[in-house]
Amino acid sequence: MAEFEKANSIGEWFDQRLNVKAFTKVMMTEYWIPKEINFLWAMGALLVMLFKLLIITGIFLLMYYKPDVNMAFDSVNYTIMQEVGYGWLFRNIHGVGASVVFLIIYIHMFTAIYYGSYKKGREMIWLSGMLLFVLFSAEGFSGYMLPWGQMSYWAAYVITEIFGGIPFIGGDLVIWIRGNFYVADATLTRFFMLHVLLIPVVLIGAIAFHFYTLRFPHVNNEEGEFFDYKKESEKYLAGDKANSKVIAFWPDFLSKDFMVIAIFMVFFFYLVFYNNGFAMDPVNFDKADGMKTPAHIYPEWYFLWSYEVLRGFFFEIGGVSGKDLGLMAFGFAQGIFLVLPWLDRSPMVKPANQRPVFKYWFWLLMADLFVLTIFGKLPPTGINAYVGFFASTTFLGLFISLPFLTTIESKIVGGK
Amino acid sequence: MINESRRGFMGKAFGAVAAVGAVASLVAMKKSWDPLPSVMAAGFTTVDLSKFTGNKLEIVKWQGKPIFILKMAADMPAVEKRSVKVGDSYYSVMIGLCTHLGCIPAYRDTTKDFKCACHGGEFTAAGVHSFGPPPRPLDIPPFTIKDGNTIVLGEAGAEYKALIASLSTDINIA
Numbered sequence: 001m002a003e004f005e006k007a008n009s010i011g012e013w014f015d016q017r018l019n020v021k022a023f024t025k026v027m028m029t030e031y032w033i034p035k036e037i038n039f040l041w042a043m044g045a046l047l048v049m050l051f052k053l054l055i056i057t058g059i060f061l062l063m064y065y066k067p068d069v070n071m072a073f074d075s076v077n078y079t080i081m082q083e084v085g086y087g088w089l090f091r092n093i094h095g096v097g098a099s100v101v102f103l104i105i106y107i108h109m110f111t112a113i114y115y116g117s118y119k120k121g122r123e124m125i126w127l128s129g130m131l132l133f134v135l136f137s138a139e140g141f142s143g144y145m146l147p148w149g150q151m152s153y154w155a156a157y158v159i160t161e162i163f164g165g166i167p168f169i170g171g172d173l174v175i176w177i178r179g180n181f182y183v184a185d186a187t188l189t190r191f192f193m194l195h196v197l198l199i200p201v202v203l204i205g206a207i208a209f210h211f212y213t214l215r216f217p218h219v220n221n222e223e224g225e226f227f228d229y230k231k232e233s234e235k236y237l238a239g240d241k242a243n244s245k246v247i248a249f250w251p252d253f254l255s256k257d258f259m260v261i262a263i264f265m266v267f268f269f270y271l272v273f274y275n276n277g278f279a280m281d282p283v284n285f286d287k288a289d290g291m292k293t294p295a296h297i298y299p300e301w302y303f304l305w306s307y308e309v310l311r312g313f314f315f316e317i318g319g320v321s322g323k324d325l326g327l328m329a330f331g332f333a334q335g336i337f338l339v340l341p342w343l344d345r346s347p348m349v350k351p352a353n354q355r356p357v358f359k360y361w362f363w364l365l366m367a368d369l370f371v372l373t374i375f376g377k378l379p380p381t382g383i384n385a386y387v388g389f390f391a392s393t394t395f396l397g398l399f400i401s402l403p404f405l406t407t408i409e410s411k412i413v414g415g416k
Numbered sequence: 417m418i419n420e421s422r423r424g425f426m427g428k429a430f431g432a433v434a435a436v437g438a439v440a441s442l443v444a445m446k447k448s449w450d451p452l453p454s455v456m457a458a459g460f461t462t463v464d465l466s467k468f469t470g471n472k473l474e475i476v477k478w479q480g481k482p483i484f485i486l487k488m489a490a491d492m493p494a495v496e497k498r499s500v501k502v503g504d505s506y507y508s509v510m511i512g513l514c515t516h517l518g519c520i521p522a523y524r525d526t527t528k529d530f531k532c533a534c535h536g537g538e539f540t541a542a543g544v545h546s547f548g549p550p551p552r553p554l555d556i557p558p559f560t561i562k563d564g565n566t567i568v569l570g571e572a573g574a575e576y577k578a579l580i581a582s583l584s585t586d587i588n589i590a
Contacts (some may be wrong), residue, residue, distance in 0.1 A: 154519070158534070161518040176446075180455050182480035190449065291475065291482050293520040295533045311535045314549045321551035323516050380536045 028250035032233045034221035035247050041219065043108040045257035046264055050101045051207070057094040058196065060087075065146065067192035069185045072148035073287045092272045092280075098140055099279040100268060102302035105133060113340070114362060116349040117220035123341045124213040130338045132210055135203050137303070142195035144300065145188065149284030154297050156183045156191070157290075162310075165327040182290055221245075224349035296379055304376030305369050309333045312372075312392025314385055329392055336399045343399065346406035348413055357409035361402060368394045460570035462562075465502055473523035475512060478569040482512035482520055483557055484530075485567070486541060492528060495542035497582050498553070500575060503565050510543040510554035521554075530554075556580070 007013035014020050033041075064084055066075040080087040109129065112118055118126035145156045160177050164170040179186030218229055227245055235244040247253055271278075278301070283294050299307050309332075313325035336343075348355050352362040371391045378384045461478040463485060468474060470489030475482045486508040488494060494506040501507075512520050519534035529546065530539040538547040543554035560573025 158517045158519070175451060176449055179449060179451050180480065181451070184455075184480060186452065186455070290480060291477060291520070293533060297519065297534050311549065314535065322549040323551045326549065379533075385536065 029248050030233065030237075031249035032229050032236075032246040033219050033249055033253040034225075035245055036221040036223055036225065037219070038222060039260055040107065040111040042257045042260035043104050043111065045254065046104050046261055047101065047108060048207070049261050049265075050097055050104060051203075053093060054097045054101065055200065057090045057097065058200075060090040061094055062196060067146070067189050069148060069188055069288070072146060072188060076147040077285065089272070092276045095279040096268070096272045096276050098143060099300060099302070100271065101136065102140065102300075105136060106302070109133065109337075110366070112220075113365075114352045115220055115222070116224055116344075116352075116355075119341045119344060120226075120347070120349055121217045122220065125210070125217060126341055127338065128206065128210040128213045132203070132206050133337075135199060135206055139195060139199045139203065140300070140302070142191040142199065145191050146195060147284060148188065148288045149281075150286045150288055150292075150294050151281050151284040151297070153183055153288035153290065154293060155299055156187060158297060160187070162327065162330070165324065184290075220349070222351065224351065226349075298377050301373065301377070304374075305372040306330060306333050308372040308376035308388050309392045309395055311380055312388040314380070314389065329396060332396060332399075340402075343402040344406050345403050346409040346413070347416060348409065355409060356412050357405050361398060361405055364394075365398050368398065460568050462566060462568050464566050465505075465507065466565045468505075468507075470505075471525050471528065473525075476569070478557060481557075483569055484508065484510045484512040484523070484543070484554070486523070488541070492541055495540075495544070497579065498542040498544065498556075500559075500561075500567075500579070502561050502567060507567075508542050509556060509559055509567065511557050512554070514550055515545065515552050515554060516549045 004016055007016055011020070061080060064075060064079050064087065066072055076091070080091055082088075084090075112126065112129070141155070141159060145152045160174055160183065163177060164174045166173060175181060177187075178184065179190060225245075229246060232245045235241075236246055236248070241247075281300075286294075298304065310326045310330040313329060314322045316322055317325060344358070346355065346358065348358070352359045368391055371387070372395065375384055375388050375391060380388060461476055461483070463474075463476050465485070465487070468485065468487040470487045471492065472487070474485045474487075476485060477483070488499065488506040488508070492506075494501070495508075498508065499506040500509050514521050514532040514534065514537050516532065516535055516537050519532050521530035521532040521537065521539060523530055528541045530541075530543070532538070532548070532550070536548045537545065537550040539550065539554055540546050543556075545551070545553055556576070556579060557569050558572040559576050560568050560571045561575055562568055
């Protein structure tokens with residue numbers, strides 16, 4: 001056993017036992033963040049804040065929610081919304097928060113793409129971030145099922161049906177996932193478990209891992225500049241903060257983050273109180289009915305782009321059915337962002353607008369995702385179907401051409 | 417070096433126990449997600465066709481799925497390998513789930529076809545896909561004909577087997 005001296009203060013008592021001072025230095029006051037950043041660098045802290053809000057409101061909802069096909073709908077729409085004190089508030093925060101968390105995830109993600117923050121030693125940051133995106137998507141999907149409205153039911157139906165497209169085992173796999181031949185009580189209870197236990201636990205671990213991946217490559221900056229963190233931090237510690245390229249995570253960086261969070265929270269609660277309709281689909285206020293498909297099914301806005309890729313292929317090409325083509329394109333769309341660090345063959349780490357070729361690719365991708373999102377919500381008839389087909393093909397083409405485009409860029413900039 | 421070999425043995429022994437445990441756990445976890453016996457045994461649905469009228473779609477529930485039963489009107493021809501003859505009339509007996517992604521198509525009695533609202537797929541009155549993403553005709557559930565005018569869903573009768581055998585394309589037998 002190690003020897004302990006009598007502590008002279010409470011702080012010292014804890015420091016002896018938990019090494020609090022050294023820990024605070026490593027994690028906070030001597031964890032270095034570049035100075036050349038803007039408000040887009042606050043999205044991470046914002047996401048942590050939203051995740052906490054979702055967990056806290058989720059805990060309150062969990063006390064009254066009943067995961068049973070006969071009781072779920074009323075437990076949400078009657079008990080929580082009308083009887084429980086401020087139950088409506090917890091539900092609105094949870095629903096709006098789930099929607100807005102994807103908005104911030106997309107901003108966070110496309111900030112990383114714009115500034116090239118996914119390559120040259122930063123690949124693990126990107127991969128763990130994409131893992132988080134997948135987990136948040138699964139969390140969003142499983143949570144959307146719980147109110148057991150018509151959209152809950154049919155979203156669950158269509159999404160689980162997608163696994164039926166896997167060769168040979170598809171049909172059995174769908175039944176296995178659902179625990180029944182159709183979306184039923186067994187499906188609801190198992191997705192309830194996933195939503196409130198397994199996925200959140202994995203999410204918390206993945207968030208911690210995502211932070212850890214930042215530790216060695218460090219946070220990127222507005223100019224994509226590489227510099228010696230040790231040298232710059234020494235300048236900072238010596239008191240030359242003006243000439244140092246870094247600031248401390250706490251108090252410098254986080255205090256600015258808190259400012260952004262404060263402004264964002266005003267906007268967020270405006271949505272929660274006065275404009276929550278976008279997260280509360282009216283169709284989902286009809287109770288789930290397995291014998292009646294709503295006239296028009298669409299996912300929440302954050303899944304629309306990949307949904308449109310799924311249904312963009314509606315006719316047979318070269319003997320492959322539209323359904324299979326759509327499924328293949330959908331699978332491609334789900335996985336392709338993951339390998340972005342290896343598709344981008346240009347060594348250049350700069351904001352997209354300073355990159356001679358990548359800038360066109362980036363803004364074209366933004367425009368295409370925008371079109372896919374808009375048309376993902378519209379009924380797939382007439383001209384809409386062709387716009388969807390064109391936008392889906394463009395999406396595939398963009399990612400297939402990226403290695404070639406960035407190789408050209410690499411030559412233009414002379415390998416730098 | 418005797419300690420090294422002992423440690424090596426302990427490592428291998430632990431590895432073996434862990435591997436057996438992992439496989440056993442996975443089997444148990446997989447089984448726990450299988451449909452329950454009560455679900456698998458979910459039985460049969462008997463439908464009396466005597467009150468059916470032509471060109472009017474009736475939907476019955478079988479194993480949680482909507483089953484389309486459409487009696488052909490006088491002006492609607494029977495379709496080979498699709499239509500079922502019960503009594504004196506022909507019927508379409510199909511699982512009412514779009515073969516694209518499982519939405520329930522709606523019947524339009526004016527145009528005498530099915531339209532799926534989800535992704536725009538269309539089927540003829542006999543359930544053959546005619547437009548959009550559906551890759552194959554509507555699936556036919558196992559059925560048997562009893563007492564002239566009654567059909568039992570869930571039991572593969574002679575008529576059903578003949579129908580399935582006559583199909584050259586791969587039909588997903590429910």
